[in-house]
Amino acid sequence: MHYAYGTEEWEKVYLEMVAKRLATASKPYIQGSPEWVATYEKMIQESQEYKEAAKGWEGTVVIHIMANPELGLEGDIYQLLDLWHGECRSVRLVPREVGEKADYILSGELERWEAVVAGDLDTTKAMMQGKIKLKGDLATIVRYVKASALLTEIAARIETKFLSQLSEGEREQYRKEASELRAEVGF
Amino acid sequence: MRYGRDLSFIYNNPTRIIFGEKVVREVGMEVDSLGGSRALVVTDQGVVAAGLAETVQKALGRRYAGTFAGGIQDSGLHIVNEGAAYAREVGADVLVSVGGGSTIDTAKGMAVLLKEGGRLQDYAGYQLLSRPQTPHIAIPTTAGTGSEVTYAAIIKDWENSAKILFCDSQIIPNVAILDPLLTRGLPPQLTATTGMDALTHAVEAIHSTEREPLADAMALHAIRLIMAYLPRCVERGEDLQARGQQQLAATMAGIAFNNTQVALVHAMAHSVGALFHVPHGLANSILLPHVIAYNLEDCADRYALIAQAMGVAAPGESDEEAGSAVAEAVWALTQKMGVPQRLRETGVPWEGLEAAAHRSLSDGSIIYNPKPIATAEEILSVYYNAW
Numbered sequence: 252m253h254y255a256y257g258t259e260e261w262e263k264v265y266l267e268m269v270a271k272r273l274a275t276a277s278k279p280y281i282q283g284s285p286e287w288v289a290t291y292e293k294m295i296q297e298s299q300e301y302k303e304a305a306k307g308w309e310g311t312v313v314i315h316i317m318a319n320p321e322l323g324l325e326g327d328i329y330q331l332l333d334l335w336h337g338e339c340r341s342v343r344l345v346p347r348e349v350g351e352k353a354d355y356i357l358s359g360e361l362e363r364w365e366a367v368v369a370g371d372l373d374t375t376k377a378m379m380q381g382k383i384k385l386k387g388d389l390a391t392i393v394r395y396v397k398a399s400a401l402l403t404e405i406a407a408r409i410e411t412k413f414l415s416q417l418s419e420g421e422r423e424q425y426r427k428e429a430s431e432l433r434a435e436v437g438f
Numbered sequence: 439m440r441y442g443r444d445l446s447f448i449y450n451n452p453t454r455i456i457f458g459e460k461v462v463r464e465v466g467m468e469v470d471s472l473g474g475s476r477a478l479v480v481t482d483q484g485v486v487a488a489g490l491a492e493t494v495q496k497a498l499g500r501r502y503a504g505t506f507a508g509g510i511q512d513s514g515l516h517i518v519n520e521g522a523a524y525a526r527e528v529g530a531d532v533l534v535s536v537g538g539g540s541t542i543d544t545a546k547g548m549a550v551l552l553k554e555g556g557r558l559q560d561y562a563g564y565q566l567l568s569r570p571q572t573p574h575i576a577i578p579t580t581a582g583t584g585s586e587v588t589y590a591a592i593i594k595d596w597e598n599s600a601k602i603l604f605c606d607s608q609i610i611p612n613v614a615i616l617d618p619l620l621t622r623g624l625p626p627q628l629t630a631t632t633g634m635d636a637l638t639h640a641v642e643a644i645h646s647t648e649r650e651p652l653a654d655a656m657a658l659h660a661i662r663l664i665m666a667y668l669p670r671c672v673e674r675g676e677d678l679q680a681r682g683q684q685q686l687a688a689t690m691a692g693i694a695f696n697n698t699q700v701a702l703v704h705a706m707a708h709s710v711g712a713l714f715h716v717p718h719g720l721a722n723s724i725l726l727p728h729v730i731a732y733n734l735e736d737c738a739d740r741y742a743l744i745a746q747a748m749g750v751a752a753p754g755e756s757d758e759e760a761g762s763a764v765a766e767a768v769w770a771l772t773q774k775m776g777v778p779q780r781l782r783e784t785g786v787p788w789e790g791l792e793a794a795a796h797r798s799l800s801d802g803s804i805i806y807n808p809k810p811i812a813t814a815e816e817i818l819s820v821y822y823n824a825w
Contacts (some may be wrong), residue, residue, distance in 0.1 A: 373444075375805060376648060379699060380448045381565035381607055389563065389603050390800040397812065 256349045256437065265343065265436055279410040281417070281425060282368055283316055283328045285344060285432070287409065292342035294405045295332075301405065302337040305398035309335060310354035310391070312402075313345075319361040322414040323422040325429060329438065332402070346437045355387035365415060370407040374399065447650040451693050453576075453587045454613045457686060459678060462617040465497045465534060465575060472573040472612055474532030477501045478525045480545040481536040482509030485579055490620055494536050494577060504528040506548075509541035514596040518547035518558055525552055532573045535611075536620075538632075539583030539718075542576045543591040546609040549574045558593065559602055567608040576611040579620045581671075581685040582632030582719055584639055584692015586614035601712065603802055610696070616689060618682035626672045629684075630775040633668040634723035636660065636688035637768070641726060642701045643694035645733055645740045646806045650698060654743070657694035661747040663687035665771070672775045701808065703729045705801035706817060709794040716784045723777050724784070727765035728824040734761045736809040781825045791821040 254261040265285075272286045280287035295301055316328040329350025333340040350356070357374070359367075363382045366372035375396070377383040385392070392399065417425060432438060456464055469477045477498050481491045486507050495502050506521045525533065525548060533552075535545035547558050549572040554561065561567060576586035585591075591604045624632070640657040643649065664687045670680035706729070707721035730741060741761030745751040750763040772779055782788070795817040798804060804811055811817060 376447075378564040379605075379648060380450075383564075384566050385564040386566055387563055389605075389802045390600070393802050393805050394800050396805045 254436070256345055261436065268432070268436060279412040282365065282411050282413050283324075283330065283344075284425075287411065288330055288342050288344055290409055291330075291406060292339060294408065295339040295342065295402065298401065298405060301339070301398060301401045304401055305334060305337045305395055307336060308395050308398055310387075312355045313350045313353035313357065314364070315350060315356055315358040316364050317358065317360050319414070322361060323417060323425045323429075324361055324414055325426060326433065326438075344432075344436075344438045355385065355392060357383055357385055359383040361414060365413045367403060368406050368409070368411055369413070374403050447648070447652075447697070449650065449652040449697050450589075450607060450610075451587065451697070452607075453611055455587070455616065455689060456613065457616040457682070459618055459682070461615055462493055462577060462620065463497045465494055465577070465615060466499050466501055468575055468613045468615070469498065469501045469532050469534070469573075472532055472575070474573055475501060476503035476528065476530050477532040477534050477575075478503050478528060478530035479505040479534050479536055480509065480521060480541060480548065481505060481507050482538075482541050483507055485509075485537045485541070488579075488623055490579055491536055493620075494534060498534070501532075503530045509537055509544050511540055512594045512601075513540045513544040513547070513592075514594045515547075515558055515602070516596060518544055518551060518593055521545075522548045522551035532575065534575045534577065536577045536579060538578065538580040539585040542578065542583070542585040542611070543593060545574055545576070546585075546591040546611070547593050547604070548572070549609060550604075550606075558604075559595065561606070562602045562604055564605045565607060567606045569608065571608050574609075574611045575613040575615060577615045577617070577620065578685070578688075580624060580628070580632040581621050581681070581688040582635035584636065584688055584695065586611055586616075587689055587692040588696040590696075601708075605802075614689060616682070616685045618678045618685055621681050621685060622675055622678060624671075624675065626675065627776070629675065630668070630672045630772075630777050631717055631719035631723055633664060633671065633684055633688070633719070634726070634772065634777065635719035636684070636691045637664045637668070637771075638703050638707075638719075638722035638726050639691035639695045639700060640664070640687075641730070641744060641764075642703055642803075642806075643691065643698045644744055645730075645737050645808050646695070646698040646701050647808055648698040648806055649740070653694040653697040656690045658743060658747040660687040660691040660694065661744060662749075663690070665748050665767075669771070669774055699806040700803045701729075701806045702733070702798075702804060702811065702817075702820070705798040705804040705807070706794070706820065708801050708803070709797040710781065710784075710786050713790060713794055713797065714784070714786045716781070716786060720778065720784060721781075723768075723772055724779060724781055725820070725824050727768040728820050730761060730765045730768070731823070732820050733807065733809045734758060740808070781821070786825065788825060791818060791825060795821055
C-alpha cells in the first residue's frame with residue numbers, strides 16, 4: 252500500500268527509495284528512473300544559468316512520458332518539476348492524478364523524449380510539429396523560453412541509458428522494479 | 439548544423455485548395471465529399487450585408503442548415519460557444535466559414551467544441567487534439583491572413599481580457615475555396631493592409647528560426663506575386679486576375695508560416711493591436727521594415743533571397759545591402775499604396791510603447807525570431823524606430 256503524494260510519509264519513503272537506488276544502481280542511469288530523476292534535480296539546482304534565466308518563473312511543470320509496453324514502460328511516467336523563481340525545489344516521479352494537475356504538461360511518446368534527452372530533438376520544434384504536446388498558458392511559458400531550453404540542455408547532459416537500448420534481460424528487470432515502485436510509492 | 443535537430447522538418451499542408459472565378463459554387467460538392475449533409479455558414483454581419491453569405495447559401499442548396507453571423511473582429515470564447523450551440527441546434531455536421539481571419543478562427547473553435555465538447559480553453563496549448571475535428575470549409579473574403587490553411591486560432595477571453603492561442607494540426611480547415619469574386623469588393627485600404635499581412639507572413643516564414651526549403655519556396659513565390667499584384671488590386675479592385683493572384687499569394691504565405699511560424703513582427707503587431715487597436719495588417723506593415731533592419735546582422739542571407747524575389751537585388755551587392763534594399767522596397771510599396779508608415783499615425787502614444795514592448799515578450803511568435811530577444815528594451819528600440 253503506497254502513501255498519498257504530498258504527505259510527509261510519501262516524501263520520506265520516496266527519498267529513502269531514491270537514496271537506496273543511487274547507492275546500488277550502476278551508471279548510466281535509465282531515463283526516467285528515480286536515480287535519473289534525482290540526478291536531473293541536482294543538476295538543475297546547481298545550474299547558475301538556470302537560476303538566472305528562470306528568475307520570475309512560478310509554476311509546476313510535468314514531463315509526461317507515454318507508456319510503451321514493448322520497450323518495457325508499462326505505464327505513463329510523470330516527472331513533476333516544482334520550479335519557483337529560479338529555484339528548483341524538487342523533481343519527483345508522481346502518480347498520474349498528481350501529474351495531470353500541473354500548471355504545464357509536456358506530453359510525448361517515449362521515443363520523442365529519448366530523442367530530446369539524446370539532444371537530437373529540439374523541444375520547440377517538437378511542439379510545433381506535434382511530436383510533443385504542451386498544455387498550459389503559452390503567454391507565460393514563452394517569457395521563459397531560455398529557461399525551458401536550459402532544462403532540456405541539462406537533461407541532455409546526463410549520461411543516460413535509454414529503454415530502447417536495453418537488452419531483453421535488462422528490460423525484464425526494469426519491468427519488475429517499476430512494478431515494485433508502483434506498489435511502494437504509487438507511480 | 440545537424441540533420442536530426444536543426445535541418446529536419448515536417449511539412450504539413452493538408453488543406454484541399456480550390457481556386458478560380460465562381461468556384462464558390464463548388465462548396466456543396468465539397469460538403470458531400472467530406473461526408474456531410476448539413477452545413478452551417480459561419481460569418482459576420484458585414485459579409486451578410488455584402489450578399490456573400492447568401493451566395494454561399496445558394497451554392498449549398500439542400501445542404502444549407504443555417505447561418506451563424508456572430509463573427510466580430512476579435513472573436514471571443516462566448517461567440518464560439520454561442521456558434522457551437524447554434525450548430526448543435528440545427529444539426530450541422532460541416533462548418534463553412536465565410537469571412538476574414540477572425541471568422542475562420544471562430545469556425546476552428548466551433549469545430550473543436552462540436553467534436554470534443556467541454557470548454558474551448560481546455561484545448562489551449564500546442565497540439566493537444568488527437569483526432570480529426572468537425573469538417574471545415576474556409577472561404578476567405580480577404581487576401582491576407584492565410585487562416586484558411588493554418589493550424590492556429592486566436593480567440594479572446596473577453597472576461598479576462600486575454601487572447602488564447604490554439605495551435606493544433608487538427609484544426610486546419612479541410613478545404614479552402616479561393617474565389618477572387620469574393621474579394622473584389624474589399625476597399626483599397628483594407629486590400630492594402632491585409633495584403634501587407636500576407637507579405638509579412640512570407641517574410642517572417644523565411645527569417646523564422648524554423649525556416650525550411652519547402653516553406654521557403656511557398657513564401658518566395660508569394661512575395662513575387664504580392665509585389666506584382668497587390669498594387670494592382672489596390673489601384674483597380676475589379677481586376678480579378680490581380681485579386682486572384684493576391685489570394686493565392688496570401689494562401690501560399692499562410693502555408694509557409696504554418697510550417698515555420700512567424701516571429702518578431704507579429705509579436706509586436708499583436709501587442710499594439712491588443713493595447714491600441716491597431717489593425718493587424720497595418721501594424722505588420724509598419725513594423726516589418728524595422729524588424730528586418732533589426733534582424734539584419736543575424737540573417738542577411740535570408741533577406742538576400744527575399745531581395746531577389748522582390749526584384750530589388752543588385753549584382754555584386756552584399757547580403758546586408760540586399761537586406762537594406764528589402765526594407766526600402768517594403769517602404770516604397772506601402773508608400774505607393776498610401777498605407778501609413780509610422781505607428782504615431784495609427785493612434786499609438788509614445789508613452790504606450792514600453793507596455794507594448796513588455797507585452798511582446800509573452801507572445802508565442804517571439805521565440806522564432808532569428809535574433810534572440812531576452813529583454814523588453816530590445817523590442818522597445820524597434821518600436822521607437824517605427825513610431
